[in-house]
Amino acid sequence: MLESAAALVQEHADLERQLADPSVHTDQDLVRKLNKRYAALAPTVAAYHAWHAARDDVAAARELAAEDEAFRAELPSLEAVERAAEDKLRRLLIPRDPDDDRDVILEVKAGEGGEESALFAGDLVRMYLRYAERRGWRTEVIDATESDLGGYKDIRVAVKAKGTPEPGDAPWARLKYEGGVHRVQRVPVTESQGRIHTSAAGVLVMPEADEVEVTIDPNDLKIDVYRSSGPGGQSVNTTDSAVRITHLPTGVVVSCQNEKSQLQNKESAMRVLRARLHQLAQDAADEAASAARKSQIRTVDRSERIRTYNFPENRISDHRTGYKAYNLDTVLDGDLDPMVQSAVDADEAARMAAVAEGPAGA
Numbered sequence: 262m263l264e265s266a267a268a269l270v271q272e273h274a275d276l277e278r279q280l281a282d283p284s285v286h287t288d289q290d291l292v293r294k295l296n297k298r299y300a301a302l303a304p305t306v307a308a309y310h311a312w313h314a315a316r317d318d319v320a321a322a323r324e325l326a327a328e329d330e331a332f333r334a335e336l337p338s339l340e341a342v343e344r345a346a347e348d349k350l351r352r353l354l355i356p357r358d359p360d361d362d363r364d365v366i367l368e369v370k371a372g373e374g375g376e377e378s379a380l381f382a383g384d385l386v387r388m389y390l391r392y393a394e395r396r397g398w399r400t401e402v403i404d405a406t407e408s409d410l411g412g413y414k415d416i417r418v419a420v421k422a423k424g425t426p427e428p429g430d431a432p433w434a435r436l437k438y439e440g441g442v443h444r445v446q447r448v449p450v451t452e453s454q455g456r457i458h459t460s461a462a463g464v465l466v467m468p469e470a471d472e473v474e475v476t477i478d479p480n481d482l483k484i485d486v487y488r489s490s491g492p493g494g495q496s497v498n499t500t501d502s503a504v505r506i507t508h509l510p511t512g513v514v515v516s517c518q519n520e521k522s523q524l525q526n527k528e529s530a531m532r533v534l535r536a537r538l539h540q541l542a543q544d545a546a547d548e549a550a551s552a553a554r555k556s557q558i559r560t561v562d563r564s565e566r567i568r569t570y571n572f573p574e575n576r577i578s579d580h581r582t583g584y585k586a587y588n589l590d591t592v593l594d595g596d597l598d599p600m601v602q603s604a605v606d607a608d609e610a611a612r613m614a615a616v617a618e619g620p621a622g623a
Contacts, residue, residue, distance in 0.1 A: 266309040266354055301362065308350040311348040315343040355612045360543065361434040363468035364421040366403065366536045368621050371414050372442065374460020377449035379412030381570075383460040384593055386416055389436070391595025393420050398432055404517040404528050410450070417533060419469065429605070433468045438604035440466040440567075444445060447572035457573060461566070469532070470539035477535065485526070489518040506530045513537050550615040568600075582607045 276299040279285050286292055299605040319339045325332040325572035369377040369386050393400045398420050405416040420432040428434075444461045452458060489503040503518035515537065517530040569578045575589045577600065586592070592600060 267289040273306045305353045312346040312350045315346040319343050360468040362431045363433040366467045368465040369419045370463045372461040376410050378460040379408035381445045383412035388593045392597040395595050404519045442566040446569045467536040467540045470535045475535040481509050
């Protein structure tokens with residue numbers, strides 16, 4: 262596994278030469294692609310050189326230890342540095358999710374529980390918006406349907422990184438573990454007897470895809486326009502500006518009504534449709550590869566109930582990783598990183614184990 266890093270070091274050097282060629286910079290799309298890959302490889306290249314240097318230091322110390330007591334005494338600390346460098350390199354060589362450097366479209370939908378579920382969906386949206394703010398990401402509400410009490414029946418939010426994030430720090434790399442059913446336990450505002458109720462909201466996270474990455478045949482689309490159902494008195498619900506797009510081959514349906522312009526709503530709907538089709542293709546690829554490459558399986562099942570938010574105990578629990586904390590109030594204020602990191606660590610451990618086992622059936 263460690264020897265495979267040499268090929269990545271060579272690729273990094275080749276990219277550096279290409280980026281130094283003035284003729285390459287006439288194609289900005291190519292330059293962005295090369296820069297993206299170059300930046301992604303940089304941590305692995307640095308770790309590879311650090312490992313090599315540590316290994317050389319240990320070899321030299323072992324050679325001189327027979328003649329010099331000082332080198333013999335220094336050997337244990339040098340070997341510890343080598344082990345740490347090797348461990349870091351191994352982690353960087355774990356097969357990664359190819360979408361980890363992407364931005365995302367995040368959907369939150371109210372589930373069982375009526376108005377209480379919609380209010381909880383609103384709490385989740387605010388949590389993600391504040392988390393994005395903490396990490397320096399930009400957010401944009403693409404489409405939303407509010408409930409009567411101020412929550413959301415459903416809402417879609419685009420989350421974008423600023424600049425080129427470090428590996429593992431892009432929106433998809435952090436937020437992909439949020440997909441699933443989120444359960445809340447609390448006394449609803451509509452409850453007059455003070456009884457604790459349980460309701461739920463669903464979260465769907467999709468990597469955002471560029472137009473050139475997902476080919477959509479216009480003939481495969483059924484496009485309907487209708488009158489938006491926004492708050493009364495606004496122009497949003499006085500014209501047929503809302504758009505519903507059905508992708509006939511897959512049956513995926515996307516609708517958008519937030520904008521006053523039919524064209525703007527269509528563009529927003531197409532953006533969501535591209536993300537959904539990209540996700541469908543990736544899920545199919547993951548399923549097809551799982552039999553042969555266990556390391557490619559996303560270990561966190563995004564279709565199941567993943568988390569419980571218990572307000573009376575100020576407790577938040579992740580059912581996949583076993584993470585539990587009694588700081589629900591701060592988590593809902595955007596302090597989500599410890600919870601997310603528990604999922605990242607569990608996923609990484611599963612990938613390392615799969616690599617150690619080798620190909621399925623081996």
